[in-house]
Amino acid sequence: MSGGLDVLQMKEEDVLKFLAAGTHLGGTNLDFQMEQYVYKRKSDGVYIVNLKKTWEKLLLAARAIVAIENPADVCVISSRNTGQRAVLKFASGTGATTFAGRFTPGTFTNQIQAAFREPRLLIVTDPRADHQPLTEASYVNIPTIALCNTDAPLRYVDIAIPCNNKGHHSVGLMWWMLAREVLRMRGTISREHPWEVMPDLYFYRDPEEIEKEEQAAAEKAVGKEEFQGEWTAPVADFAQPEVADWSEGVQVPSVPIQQFPAGLETTAASVAAKAAPAAEVYAEDWSAQTATEDWSAAPTAQAGDWGGATADWS
Template structure:
């Protein structure tokens, strides 16, 4: 199967660059290890997970994207483009307490960082919501229903991944340059 973008572009944007440590569940997404001990993710598997993640998201109307300050620019743009709700700051009770002023009832949540957004993931599990997550080699994968392996420490890598998912979901000719504006 042809990749969504050239293999060299995946490398250029460092989408496949992992961390120095690795969780056991993540090993299936690895390709090789550098001489300095950095884990590199398998580009074909990243591409496949992005495609399948896009298909999964397109089955839901009420999706909540939960981002961090680090990725807010592109996660928010992705949410707007897709017509999804977006949060840059998650507060406990937003998914589990109907009396909470900011209570939300999405069908699925998509988190951009499984370490920083652990409260949102735990709360989603508590109420039975499926969770899609961008995960790096050292991410905590518990309670993540669908893993998209990616370098979560690179803003450009996250932006390219969001662009690829949007492009797949919307079947649009949206260029990376347009998305990055």
């Protein structure tokens, strides 16, 4: 559907995105109506989708979406978890109506139902999982577009986009590519500049993985705080206090003066007189040399303290 125009040709960066997301990897089973979109089969039994035909069908689907005057008349549906976030992002970017989650039977056929809709175009993520809206669309003559794997049934599907609709990266990338082409054909964004919206926003994320990532980030932050608190010492405050007048900075406490009676003066004088001789006794001249005793001489006999002479016990 590119018509040989260089503007609509698939770029190298688009091919790299397809290969990185695994869009070219189909299933091990093959429907007879999907044989025209298969390039070859690998040795392990996995069919490889022709990405050139994927791109051509992507442009055809984008032209069909742009042909609808009111964007709200385009209905996008995904009952599987891997495509619900991509469907919501596509609807918010292009203005389409979305049904994320379970599709209520009778939405397109039962006019009494509160959620009754009459869309002009229907886009589904998986023809096998979204068989109910496809069947109801066939009852009310609504054209349909579907992302089809190699084993997908093409009954009630008008435009089949061959791709890997099982992986969450592939599904998110296909919805991102479709939204980008729709906005380019509408003139909302330019083909000369890359789209600022990243494909990561269209990828499905498991709530358990998100919780684990948040928990790991919290533990990392706590560990970083403990590490910084252990190795970094607090900064001391060396700022000198400002004192305007140093004479006023120190407050000297006042000491009360005590009055002693007259009798205590004589008592103090007598105590000083008695202490004077004792001071003279201890005031010795240490510079004077004293006589050296002869320690080799025999000791003289001294009288015992028991009142008698020294007894000879030999």
